[in-house]
Amino acid sequence: MPTISYEINKLKNDRYAIHVRLSDGLKRVFRRKTGLTINIRNWDTKSNLPKQIDEIEKLKRKKLIDLREEIYNRYDTAILEEQEINKTWLDDCVESFMGIRKTTDKDRLTKYFDYYIKSVLPYKSQKGKTKGVSNRTIQKYNTLKDKIISFEKHTNKEYYIKDVSPKFGMEFDKYLSEVEKLGESTTGGYIAALKTMCMYAGDKDEMKNHPKVKSIGVYTGERKIKTILSIKELEAIKDANILDESLQIARDWLIIGCNTAQRVSDLLPLTKENIVTIDGSEVIELTNRKTGKELYIPLFDEVKEVLNKYDGGFPPNMSDQHFNRQIKKVAKIAKLTYLEYGELNNPETKRKEKGEFPKWKLVSSHIMRRSFATNYYGKYPTPLLMQITKHATEKQFREYIHKDAMDHVKQFEYEIEKKKKEANEKSKIVKLNNVG
Incomplete structure (x- = not known):
C-alpha cells in the first residue's frame, strides 16, 4: 500500500508551495506540486494539512484530502491494469484532479x-x-x-x-x-x-x-521630435539655383511629396498613368502600400507646376536611398544651413541621437507627409486632410503634427472673428453706398 502525504517547500517571505509525496513501498518516492500555496503560520505540522482557521484554508484542506483519496483510488486501478507507477503517472493524477493544464x-x-x-x-x-x-x-x-x-x-x-x-x-x-x-x-x-x-x-x-x-507597465516613450519643411523653406528649395539634373529631379519629387503627403514607397513609383479624371477633376490615384487601400489625392497648384515640366507626368524615377541622399544636397544648396533641434542617426552607434544639427542634415523622405499635414492644417477641413494622410482619428492627426486638443477651438474662434470683420467691412460699404 502506498503512503501519500503532503510537505511544503519555501517560496519567498512566508509563502510555501504545497507538494504531494508518494512512496510506493519499494523505496521509491515521487513528488509533485499541487498548485496550492500557504502561509507557514497556517500549516499544521501534525496532520501535514492546512489549519482550519478560515474558509480559504478549510477549502484547501478539503481539496488536499480529496486529492489524496483520488490518488489512492487511481493507484489501485493502476496496479490491477499493470500500469507503471512513476513521476509521470503522479503528474497525470494531480494535473487531472486539480485542473492543471499541461505545459506543451x-x-x-x-x-x-x-x-x-x-x-x-x-x-x-x-x-x-x-x-x-x-x-x-x-x-x-x-x-x-x-x-x-x-x-x-x-x-x-x-x-x-x-x-x-x-x-x-x-x-x-x-x-x-x-x-x-x-x-x-x-x-x-x-x-x-x-x-x-x-x-x-x-x-x-x-x-x-x-x-x-x-x-505590465506600457508607455509610448518620449514625444518624438517632428521635423518639417515650412512653406517658407519649401519656397527656398523651389527657388534655389540648382544646375545638376539629378538634384533637380530630387527637388521636384520632394515638392510633390510635401504637397501630396505620400511616403517615399508610394511616391517614387508614380507615373503619368496614376493621373486620372474623376467627375471632371484631375486626381492622383494610387493604392497605398501600407494599408492596401485606394487613395485619391487632389492636384494642388504646387504639384501641377512640377508636372508641367514633364509634359503632365511625373519626374523620372529614382531609388529611395538615392532620393534621400539627393534631397539633403538640395536643402543645403537652398541654404537651409541654420541649426535646428532634431534627431540624427549616429553611424558609429547606429542609433538616433538628439541635438542641434544643420537643418539640411535633418531632411529625409520622412519629412514629406508631416510637412503636408502641418502646412495644410487650418487651410482645409481636417477630415479632408485625413482622407489624404489616412489618419483614423482627429486626435491621431493632431498628435502627428503636435497640435493640442484645444487647437480646433482656437481655429473656430479665429474663423468667428474673421467672419465678424468681414461682416463689419460689408456693413461699412453698405453705409458708404447709402450716403452716396
Missing part, C-alpha cells in the same frame, strides 16, 4: 509567437471593421520574436507564456534599452505588443498566463 511546446514564448503570427494576426478583427492586421504589424511581431530569442540567449533561460509578468517586463525593458540600445518609443512598443499577445493567450486561447500580466 506551444507554451514556450517563442513557439507561441509562431502560432500568433500565422494563426491569429491574419484573422484578428480590427475594431469590428476589417479582418487581419497590416504587414507592418506582422513584421513588428517577427522582430519582437527575434528580440525574445536574443534575450533568452542573454539570460541563458527559456521563457514560457506564464513567465511574462511585470518583473519580466521590467527585465526585458532593461535589456532592450541597455543591451540592444533601443529608444524609448521602440522599447515601449515592443513591451505593449508582448503584453497584448500574452493577454490574448490567456483570454482567448485558454492558456496559462501570469496572473499579473495585465499589470
